[in-house]
Amino acid sequence: MSQSSTRRRRRSVVLAGLLGTTVFAVTAGLSLGGFSAGITNPTNSYSSGTVVLKEAAGATSCYSTGTGTTVTASNTANCTTIDDFGGAVNQGPGSAVNSQVLNLTNVGTINGATFTVNPSACAATAATNTSPYSGSDTSGFCGKVDITIENDTTGTPSCVYPAGAGACPALSNTYNLSTFGSAGALSLGALAAGSSDKFTVKTQIDSGATNADQGLTASVPMTWTLNQ
Numbered sequence: 001m002s003q004s005s006t007r008r009r010r011r012s013v014v015l016a017g018l019l020g021t022t023v024f025a026v027t028a029g030l031s032l033g034g035f036s037a038g039i040t041n042p043t044n045s046y047s048s049g050t051v052v053l054k055e056a057a058g059a060t061s062c063y064s065t066g067t068g069t070t071v072t073a074s075n076t077a078n079c080t081t082i083d084d085f086g087g088a089v090n091q092g093p094g095s096a097v098n099s100q101v102l103n104l105t106n107v108g109t110i111n112g113a114t115f116t117v118n119p120s121a122c123a124a125t126a127a128t129n130t131s132p133y134s135g136s137d138t139s140g141f142c143g144k145v146d147i148t149i150e151n152d153t154t155g156t157p158s159c160v161y162p163a164g165a166g167a168c169p170a171l172s173n174t175y176n177l178s179t180f181g182s183a184g185a186l187s188l189g190a191l192a193a194g195s196s197d198k199f200t201v202k203t204q205i206d207s208g209a210t211n212a213d214q215g216l217t218a219s220v221p222m223t224w225t226l227n228q
Helices: 003-031 177-181
Strands: 053-057 062-063 100-108 114-119 121-125 147-149 158-163 196-205 218-219 220-228
Touching: 053 220, 147 177
Parallel strands: none
Antiparallel strands: 053 062, 053 100, 100 196, 114 220, 121 218, 147 158, 147 196
């Protein structure tokens, strides 16, 4: 066989081998596809609820979020538009009992397991409505204003201050703004999401008040707190 024939045969063998390898590679690639299936979940989420407290006296309302709807880290706000004692002025011994009705509502989405009201110490100063005249008994006037707080949410009232089952007792000097201011946090039970509790706060100047108690204002800051 001539050398040229030998070279042509070798080229044919090489080309045939390359062609076979290429066909095998393509065939192998196609055979690896197979059937498949997949699921994508694009809306996975996890949300927190809210515990937001609303206080209302008549048409006036306050919220733990303040004037807006953003819940801050403390979720507390000062409410200067509601006077829990009703803002009574020009009262004296024998004046009618002053009643203030308050509605506290959990407007959030999580049940409140513990609900309390915590009074701060009472302080007495000269009244602005009687200026320039005021009494000298600023140290004792808090003890001359009697108070009770009753939960009237259901048909069976319960006394919050002084704490006890059933309706509150008649106003007397035994329970006054001085003793109330040192009572500490008072339990109000629980408050479910969307539920309201109705409280009636009664105050009256005690019959034991003297002329030195004229023209004075007693004040007790109160904090209503709802916890999950």
